[in-house]
Amino acid sequence: MNPYLAGFLLGLVLLLTIYVTGRGLGASGAFKNVIIAVVKSIAPEHASSTAFYQDFDQTNPEGPWKNFLIFEVVGVIFGAFFSGVLGNRVGLKLEKGPRVTNTLRVVGAIIGGALFGFGSQLGRGCTSGAALSGMAVLSLGGILTMMAIFGAGYALAWFFRKLWLK
Amino acid sequence: MGPLAPYLISEEFGLVIALAIGVGFGFVLEQAGFSSTKKLVGLFYGYDFTVLRVFFTAGITAMAGVLLLGHYGLLDTQVIYINPAFIKSALVGGAIMGAGFIIGGFCPGTSVCALAIGKLDALAFAAGIFLGVFAFIETFPHLENLYMANNLGQMKLSEYLGMSDILFGTILAVVAVAAFTGTWFIENRVNKRKPELTPSTRKQYAFAVAALFLVLAIVAFLPGKKDFIQMRISQAERQKTCVFKEISADRLANDIVNNFYELNIIDVRTPEEYNEWHLPLAINIPFDRLLDRQNIPIFNQKIRTNIFYADSDTLVRMACLKAKFAGNSDNMILSESADEFRKLFFESEEPAPGSHKDLFNLYNFRIQAARHMTEMEQTLKQRMAPVKREVVTVRGGC
Structure with a gap:
């Protein structure tokens, strides 16, 4: 799909979201809720004695599962799968740079994911929740986060070029 | 919206x-x-x-x-x-x-x-x-x-x-x-x-x-x-075309005592002035906040008549116009100011002996109305006020 057309459609999805719910899209918050639910079921004593989980219970009386972002991310899985089927792109595959072994790629993905997960909690949102949705409502915090994400990406790109380039 | x-x-x-x-x-x-x-x-x-x-x-x-x-x-x-x-x-x-x-x-x-x-x-x-x-x-x-x-x-x-x-x-x-x-x-x-x-x-x-x-x-x-609402207000002001339905203090007092459930009495002054003294059963919506989202339903209903009052004649007329252009409710303004209403009912003086009997009747009516209104204010305050709609700011985040 033409990237500008895709962007326009994504913008309409975002606008509809803001119109209906008063808030933008998100992704990393769903990961947080899943973690909280898992910790609460595996180690209930730890959860009930830690301030972070207590605060979460107070601000989310409905519990971690009955949450906008959880349902939205489940929708993302369906939507992306449907689009992949249409474009014949579905299939198990490990995508990586040309000079990288499978192990290195998996390790890199786990480390990158961990950094992104950590950063998204510290920065109150990821590329969708802070940067994209923040830009739509001209949020200072969201736009700062966006500039930090892409600024750091460009600043570090040279050091990690062997992961991606020939 | x-x-x-x-x-x-x-x-x-x-x-x-x-x-x-x-x-x-x-x-x-x-x-x-x-x-x-x-x-x-x-x-x-x-x-x-x-x-x-x-x-x-x-x-x-x-x-x-x-x-x-x-x-x-x-x-x-x-x-x-x-x-x-x-x-x-x-x-x-x-x-x-x-x-x-x-x-x-x-x-x-x-x-x-x-x-x-x-x-x-x-x-x-x-x-x-x-x-x-x-x-x-x-x-x-x-x-x-x-x-x-x-x-x-x-x-x-x-x-x-x-x-x-x-x-x-x-x-x-x-x-x-x-x-x-x-x-x-x-x-x-x-x-x-x-x-x-x-x-x-x-x-x-x-x-x-x-x-x-x-x-x-x-x-x-x-x-x-x-801008449209503002334009229509200033246009109406300039051309003096707008006819305001007014209600007198005595008539309003009578309505409050007998048909309070048909009225929304809206004080458009500041919260400070409202807290100092306000009409019985009145709710306070400061003029600047009149068209806030949580207030719009009051101007979009046909069940109760909105009655606006303030201390200034211009302010109350502007408020009535705003309400008129924002919705379809029945809007009226109180002819007297808040202060005049208070003096008429809550500080009325007995007419001098030998005055006309109508004056005594009026005096008795006001005294009684004031007593009724005070009682009603105490008993009905909670039930009378429109359900207060909290301004809900949307929570979010990633």
Whole structure:
């Protein structure tokens, strides 16, 4: 799909979201809720004695599962799968740079994911929740986060070029 | 008027909508090619700027839409969620995310997309996100100071720079179009290919850019909903065409005692003045807040007559006009001021002996009405007031 057309459609999805719910899209918050639910079921004593989980219970009386972002991310899985089927792109595959072994790629993905997960909690949102949705409502915090994400990406790109380039 | 949640759709139905929105979100992300890690990191090496194009176009489209809907009063921009600005944590968190992006090759939303179509590296990335989030939660006590530092609240960048939203939005749109053009040249150079653009594509792009700036120009230069109401008010004032239905203090007192359930008595003075003294059973909506979202239903009903009063004749007339142009309710104004009403009923003096019997009747009526009204005020205050609608600011966040 033409990237500008895709962007326009994504913008309409975002606008509809803001119109209906008063808030933008998100992704990393769903990961947080899943973690909280898992910790609460595996180690209930730890959860009930830690301030972070207590605060979460107070601000989310409905519990971690009955949450906008959880349902939205489940929708993302369906939507992306449907689009992949249409474009014949579905299939198990490990995508990586040309000079990288499978192990290195998996390790890199786990480390990158961990950094992104950590950063998204510290920065109150990821590329969708802070940067994209923040830009739509001209949020200072969201736009700062966006500039930090892409600024750091460009600043570090040279050091990690062997992961991606020939 | 949007946003539809939480007034018009329930929490449960909101989850169904979230699912539907997610399907759209995932579909578009996958269609844009965001399920491929090579495409995503291409942004940082200059060989593929798809991410920038999709991302910026989406942001600008939604921004222009929010401005347009807000301009025509279809979306209440006062209550939508603006990500709060905690400067330090935004910058540090963003930098860590940037590192994660270049090392892992995804961001959370795109990794979900990619794992949905079977990418194993995305699965590893998503597992990493869980680890990172868990690490954050468990180390939160040590991070709390950084997390809470430099809070500027729900601040817009336009506010921070002291410009109007539309001016800032226009600047952002210009930057986006410049970035699209610039990266096109960079991409062609890095990939060593000749720039090509068919005339029909060029025409489509020109049309899209023109449409964007047309929307922004409409917001900037054409009158919006608030301007319309203001224009009609000043027009009505100038031409003196508006006929106000007035109600006298005695008549109102009689109505309060006998038909209180048919009235909304609205004090449009300041809360301080209201707290000092107000008419029995009156509610307070300061003039400036009259058209706030939570008050609109009062002007859009046919069950109760709205009766406005203040201390100034002009103020009460302006308030009545605002209500009239905002809805379809029956609106009246009290002929007397608040102060006059108080003196008539609560500080009335007995007529001198030998006065006309009508004066005595009136005096007795007022004394009795005052007594009734005071009693009613005490017993009915809670039931009489319209259900107070809390201003709900939408919570959000990623």
